[in-house]
Amino acid sequence: MYAVRRFAVRHSRFVERFYQSFERVIISLDPIFRRIGYGRLEKPVAFTEKVVKGFLFDCKMCGQCVLSSTGMSCPMNCPKTLRNGPCGGVREGGFCEVKPEMRCVWVDAWDGASRMNEGAERIKIVQPPVDRALEGSSAWLRVAREKAEAHSSVPANTGKQTIADAFKRAREFEPASAPLASEPKTASTTPERLK
Ligand code: SF4
Incomplete structure (x- = not known):
């Protein structure tokens, strides 16, 4: 919802603090997640994530x-x-070039980042391109799984490793942005056309 997602940006510092606490909780739940099986949890957690983040951020x-x-x-x-x-097409007043009735998502991003702890620094870090194969999967579980696997060996020179190496700074703050941890089959939704 547009109004809610703009509210989240205006209160980004509070949302950030809340998310940091939430992240600590999901990471601490890793032993339980492992017992149940990340693959089994993927569907229900992704559904919950979609509902919650869809409402708060218009998450896709x-x-x-x-x-x-x-x-x-x-x-x-x-x-x-x-x-x-943002791109070079931001309209006067900070509106989107493609959807003139909408505030530019990136103008809002810089605005929200300026209120956050380290936000002003983080937003300057170049983010990797989106891996469309992960569309629909849970970023929450990915973060928990990744942090848990940090102590185990990760196969080198895989496609994932290459992207992760290229975007080291982005991974420092957002491990899910260039994931390294192996994915359960249910987390990968590679579209048929790409197979
Ligand atoms: S998971 Fe992706 S689509 Fe959803 S809020 Fe985060 S960046 Fe946006």
């Missing part, structure tokens, strides 16, 4: 959440789905 479930680096303004609401912005 890209699966690689970068809200903490974009002032709590979801970049997937940009009609050009830019992961780094």
